[in-house]
Amino acid sequence: MVQINCDMGEGYGIYRCGDDEAIMPYITMANVACGFHASDPLVMKKVVSLAKAHNVAVGAHPSFPDHQGFGRREIKMQPEELTACIIYQVGALKGFLDAEDMELNHIKVHGALYGLSSRDTETAEAIASAAEVFGVPLLGMANTVHEQIWGERDFGFLAEYYTDLDYSSDGSLIITREHVAYDPEEAGKRALQVLKEGVALAVDGSKIAMRADCVCVHSDTPNAEELAKTVREKLQPYLN
DSSP states (O other): OOOOEEEOOOTTTBBOSHHHHHGGGOSSSSEEOOSSSOHHHHHHHHHHHHHTTOEEEEEEEOOOOOOTTTTTEEEEEEOOHHHHHHHHHHHHHHHHHHTTOEEEEEEEEOHHHHHHHHTTTTHHHHHHHHHHHHTTTTEOOOOSHHHIIIISTTTTEEEEETTTTTEOOOOEEOOOSOOOOHHHHHHHHHHHHHHHHEEEEEEESSSSEEOSSSSEEEESSSSHHHHHHHHHHHHHHHHH
């Protein structure tokens, strides 16, 4: 069984990033921004309520404290400082989940924090310490420090494959500030290839080992609704 997840709530005030409402019917898990790279209390409240209406599980999407940089910049933090930073953000989202009588389902860190923790054990361990407080799985990339550190946790690790990001031949993600449109049919076919064959295509055409417990669609990809709908249709046999 596989899950379809999406990073959501990545707006604040009058600014909105992505069409959460349009995408919600096609996903099974929502990763909700917690205020440090995007989102605010009203955005979190709205997305949690929307997820409940669509029977979508909700996880926290914390980041470095980098609102202006959208969480794309690495910030030097001591391990205990980073752990506290994540607990603070997840705790804020959990308040809105409690108000809707919903459980926190998982934690998926964002942007530069996600990338750094995929290769730095100290950062990954600091994140794990925060997740232990809440007793939920962490989402990350297979065959990286994510799996090495988080895969040993009692509360679990879920490996992700990204339908709307490119991969280098070494298996690392190619992350840009703004997402570009992806062909929905091609994205669906590639996700199926990961599930059936355990491989993904890199930008140079080579095949890289890939394992996926969930596939991710970003809400700010230009054609995100169509992409999420098509990926859902392609993966439907694996969702049940």
